Amino acid sequence: MAIAAIQILNTMASLALISLGLAVIFGMMRVMNFAHGELLMLGAYSVQFANAYGVNIWIAMFVVAPVVVGLIGILIERLVIRHLYGRMMDTLLATWGLSLFITGLVTMVFGNVTRGLSTPLGSFEIGGIRDSSYKFLIIGVTIALFVAIYAVLRHTRVGLIARATMDNPRQVGVMGINPGYVYTATFAVGAALTGLAGAIMAPLTGVLPTMGAAYIGKAFITVICGGDAIFAGTASAAVLFGLINQTTTILLTPEFGEVALLLGALLMLRILPSGLSSLFSRRAV
Amino acid sequence: MARVPLAIQLGAIALAGAAVIVALPSFIGYDTILQITLNFAFAILALSLGFVWGYAGIFSFGQAAFFGLGGYAYAAAAINFGDSTPAILIGVLLPALFALVLGYFVFYARLSSIYVAVITLVVTLILYKFMGQTAKPSYMIGNAMLGGYNGIPAIPPLNVPGRPDLFAGPEEMFVIAGLTALAVYIGLRVLLAARLGKIVVGMRENELRMELLGFDTRFYKLVAFVIAAAIAGLGGVMFANWNAFIDPHVFGLGFSAQPIIWVMIGGLGTLIGPILGAFILSTLSLELGTQKTIDINLILGLVFTVFVLLVPQGIIPTLRKFWTDRRPARDPDAGANASREASSHG
Amino acid sequence: MAERGAPLLETRGVGMRFGGVKAVEDVDFRLEEGELRCLIGPNGAGKSTFFRCLTKQYQPTSGTVLLRGRDVTRAPTHAIARQGVGIKTQVPNVFDGLTVRENLRLAATARHRGRAIDEACDQAIERLSLKAIGGHRLDRLSHGQRQWVELAMVVTSRPALILLDEPTAGMTHAEVEHTAALIQELNRDSALIVVEHDMQFIRSIATGVTVFHQGRIFADGTAETIMRDPRVGEIYLGKRNLLS
Numbered sequence A: 001m002a003i004a005a006i007q008i009l010n011t012m013a014s015l016a017l018i019s020l021g022l023a024v025i026f027g028m029m030r031v032m033n034f035a036h037g038e039l040l041m042l043g044a045y046s047v048q049f050a051n052a053y054g055v056n057i058w059i060a061m062f063v064v065a066p067v068v069v070g071l072i073g074i075l076i077e078r079l080v081i082r083h084l085y086g087r088m089m090d091t092l093l094a095t096w097g098l099s100l101f102i103t104g105l106v107t108m109v110f111g112n113v114t115r116g117l118s119t120p121l122g123s124f125e126i127g128g129i130r131d132s133s134y135k136f137l138i139i140g141v142t143i144a145l146f147v148a149i150y151a152v153l154r155h156t157r158v159g160l161i162a163r164a165t166m167d168n169p170r171q172v173g174v175m176g177i178n179p180g181y182v183y184t185a186t187f188a189v190g191a192a193l194t195g196l197a198g199a200i201m202a203p204l205t206g207v208l209p210t211m212g213a214a215y216i217g218k219a220f221i222t223v224i225c226g227g228d229a230i231f232a233g234t235a236s237a238a239v240l241f242g243l244i245n246q247t248t249t250i251l252l253t254p255e256f257g258e259v260a261l262l263l264g265a266l267l268m269l270r271i272l273p274s275g276l277s278s279l280f281s282r283r284a285v
Numbered sequence B: 001m002a003r004v005p006l007a008i009q010l011g012a013i014a015l016a017g018a019a020v021i022v023a024l025p026s027f028i029g030y031d032t033i034l035q036i037t038l039n040f041a042f043a044i045l046a047l048s049l050g051f052v053w054g055y056a057g058i059f060s061f062g063q064a065a066f067f068g069l070g071g072y073a074y075a076a077a078a079i080n081f082g083d084s085t086p087a088i089l090i091g092v093l094l095p096a097l098f099a100l101v102l103g104y105f106v107f108y109a110r111l112s113s114i115y116v117a118v119i120t121l122v123v124t125l126i127l128y129k130f131m132g133q134t135a136k137p138s139y140m141i142g143n144a145m146l147g148g149y150n151g152i153p154a155i156p157p158l159n160v161p162g163r164p165d166l167f168a169g170p171e172e173m174f175v176i177a178g179l180t181a182l183a184v185y186i187g188l189r190v191l192l193a194a195r196l197g198k199i200v201v202g203m204r205e206n207e208l209r210m211e212l213l214g215f216d217t218r219f220y221k222l223v224a225f226v227i228a229a230a231i232a233g234l235g236g237v238m239f240a241n242w243n244a245f246i247d248p249h250v251f252g253l254g255f256s257a258q259p260i261i262w263v264m265i266g267g268l269g270t271l272i273g274p275i276l277g278a279f280i281l282s283t284l285s286l287e288l289g290t291q292k293t294i295d296i297n298l299i300l301g302l303v304f305t306v307f308v309l310l311v312p313q314g315i316i317p318t319l320r321k322f323w324t325d326r327r328p329a330r331d332p333d334a335g336a337n338a339s340r341e342a343s344s345h346g
Numbered sequence C: 001m002a003e004r005g006a007p008l009l010e011t012r013g014v015g016m017r018f019g020g021v022k023a024v025e026d027v028d029f030r031l032e033e034g035e036l037r038c039l040i041g042p043n044g045a046g047k048s049t050f051f052r053c054l055t056k057q058y059q060p061t062s063g064t065v066l067l068r069g070r071d072v073t074r075a076p077t078h079a080i081a082r083q084g085v086g087i088k089t090q091v092p093n094v095f096d097g098l099t100v101r102e103n104l105r106l107a108a109t110a111r112h113r114g115r116a117i118d119e120a121c122d123q124a125i126e127r128l129s130l131k132a133i134g135g136h137r138l139d140r141l142s143h144g145q146r147q148w149v150e151l152a153m154v155v156t157s158r159p160a161l162i163l164l165d166e167p168t169a170g171m172t173h174a175e176v177e178h179t180a181a182l183i184q185e186l187n188r189d190s191a192l193i194v195v196e197h198d199m200q201f202i203r204s205i206a207t208g209v210t211v212f213h214q215g216r217i218f219a220d221g222t223a224e225t226i227m228r229d230p231r232v233g234e235i236y237l238g239k240r241n242l243l244s
Helices: A001-028 A036-052 A057-078 A088-110 A136-156 A156-166 A169-174 A180-203 A215-225 A229-252 A254-271 B005-027 B030-054 B063-081 B084-108 B113-131 B172-195 B194-205 B207-212 B217-243 B253-266 B273-289 B296-310 B315-326 B332-342 C049-057 C075-082 C100-109 C115-127 C141-156 C171-187 C200-205 C223-228 C230-237
Strands: A123-126 A129-132 B163-167 C009-018 C021-031 C036-040 C062-067 C085-088 C160-166 C190-195 C208-213 C218-222
Touching: A001 A036, A001 A123, A001 A129, A001 A136, A001 A156, A001 A180, A001 A215, A001 A229, A036 A057, A036 A088, A036 A180, A036 A215, A057 A180, A057 A254, A088 A254, A088 B113, A088 B253, A088 B296, A123 C049, A129 A136, A129 C100, A136 A156, A136 A180, A136 A229, A156 A169, A156 A180, A169 A180, A215 A229, A215 B113, A229 A254, A229 C036, A254 B084, A254 B113, B005 B172, B030 B063, B030 B172, B030 B217, B030 B253, B063 B084, B063 B113, B063 B217, B084 B113, B084 B217, B113 B253, B172 B194, B172 B273, B194 B207, B194 B217, B194 C100, B207 B217, B207 C075, B207 C085, B217 B273, B217 C160, B253 B273, B253 B296, B273 B296, B273 B315, C009 C049, C021 C049, C021 C062, C021 C218, C036 C049, C036 C200, C049 C075, C049 C085, C049 C160, C049 C190, C075 C085, C085 C141, C100 C115, C100 C141, C115 C141, C115 C171, C141 C171, C171 C190, C171 C200, C200 C223, C208 C223, C208 C230, C218 C223, C218 C230
Parallel strands: C036 C190, C036 C208, C085 C160, C160 C190
Antiparallel strands: A123 A129, C009 C021, C009 C062, C208 C218
16 A cells, blocks of 8 residues: 555656646646657757766766756757747747757667666565556655646745746846746756756666657646646646556556546546646646 | 639649549659658648638647548458458448547537647547557457558558449549549538538638627537538548558647648648648658658657747638739729738637 | 427537636526517627527536527537528638529528529528628628628528528618618517627617626626616716717
8 A cells, every 4th residue: 555655656656747747838838848848858968978978876866867958948948938938839849859850860860779777776565566667756856846846836036037028028128138048947947947857767667769769748738737836737737637547557558548638638637627736726837 | 814703723633633534644753653652641631620720710739640540440441341341431430430429528528729729639549559469369350450550551542332343543542632632622622612511611711700690609619510520531541541651640749740731831721731731741751751860750749849940820811912913903802802811810 | 309499599607718718607698589689788798608608619617508498508619500500700701712503502501402492592692681792792792792692601501590690791881771671671580689889880780789798697688788788888988978
């Protein structure tokens, strides 16, 4: 029972973790980033590559991966997204083209093979069942990241500027802040969070060019079903879908877990088209 | 071709197209026959997306999934019945039914187009995973094993109704697939000229106005979505025939990407554009697939992104616009129509 | 189905709140067949919100809306339109890529089939004097002309009730006069509710007026009495009298 509870908590946290960067970008910028899976994949490659070249695993994970993917995010924002603001559908299509491009590029450079990365931390045992202690790390990091992002947006000057820009970019411009920088920075932060999430998931899944596909469906559904209050919504959707997914997985198989997640999402959107957070909040953050 | 009545125009296209399709196998080699037959199946898939995205304004990631469902349904039914005729029907109806259920959820919840795109993508991904784990013997439909990632081999070919011993060879298959694609094209042209077509396009242009006029846009979106799924299913039937084999890669991201690229590059808001896109790009993919230096996804992704940024209307509307801009408009309506189609993106 | 003697449109206690803000509160409103009524009020008085509650672009948070005695409070926009309500929004909602005639044909498709479509189009073109521009694309028309085309689209369904949201916004003086004439023409067959700012315009179509203030109905009467009412003048412009 305790193991099942930890597994469910872990699934919830994983969902929230892989969705956080997408939530930042979609929630703040209304950009549906279809290359989200590839940013996760690039984060995974960063940590694997850095670690293979002798960088300490924790530094590779918590520093190298977010920085590398954050920089790639800046590049993507400058080259592509920038030209398509206000055209949601075109942004979706362009980022989706990018996702093909990045997958192709990584396949060419690193080959279509799965690279392994040993899971740090050992294992724990409850009632004769062993499981990886890494699960606790995922749960802890996810909670810390959500709290940190929320605190930054709510209680710092940077967060205030970011929220104001999303609200009314022209007025922010009048106040002497270049809204272009704010967009770039927001996208970079979203990308960096995604890179970090990919790096953290890497030891569990292995690293390969098409790994993004395994995540994007779940991440999109979680963010969309969260609704307008982007962080509280994403968190509560992750809790709900994590519960559905893991319970079904334990009872049946992982494939049915994902089918159940999707059916739950469709049903929920039919009843609550503006997302879970419409139940408890009207605020934008 | 200014002011030729639609019926005469379509009649001429039907006759000329049918003549070419019937005559062509005598002039081209075996490999080319096979390649073009595949292109016909893909053209049907492209038309389904060209209709639902370009005219109804619904961006569906799931057309390839409907195509795949059609192929799978045909395979399972043909293996069980030993006759292709009811199998074709099932191959069209199953995806349509699936689209009806899915469409009910997304359109009656009034989800925005972005959300519809995401949900159709997620459904496709889940179908991929689900079909992949059907290797166990418990996943039998009658005599047909779904076979997981190994797929269903030895799918019976099309046969003369009631005569399973008289089945189509590659040349007959070429003609059947070609005429089917032609019929879908003509059917869609007729549909777009009819009441439903006008409503669907009106909805794409201004949804609120259509509601204020008394049209239930949820219903018409659902209808367009189901029609497109049925057409994609028909394409899948042709594909399963051509290949005599189907596996879950038709639900994969790479495969789902293809019709979107064909339609985007050929031209949104046209029907000939998607066909052209399917022919050019699937041939190109085949050529590129034979070499190993450059990854095919890299090129497709790059071309696609560049098109979204620089040529968002696609080839055909851009060419038409270029043509009408160069020519002083003697016939203002002809020019208006072309640029209207060009401006129909979104 | 339709209750005998019931008014064409009736609202009972209709309210609309956005979060904590009550934009419209407890509005009882009646409109008889064939009536022409203007809704006026200062900015933020709730008249446009009330209008959208009638068309279901907003779902009222309280109260009941009745069309000829039938409860339509929870009916969606298209169902309201189907029951004989023609709606013209503030920003013209037309099809810019189509010609005037094509716009009308599309609108007529909602209610008619076959030859009746063309008849309805011809009639609408005739009634709104659009013959001269029938073949023009909408994106080549002036703002005023686009508004008239939208009116014509509304008319093709021969609605019993027409709702107009600020039909003269952004029009030139001559266009406003023409619009006033058109509205009176439409009023021969249909009842109308017109949300309007322009007092001159309201006087020229000589009509019943309902004044909104702070989300509620503040006063009711003929155009003349309302404009002479000092209380209305005060809330409206801070003036004693709207005519001064």
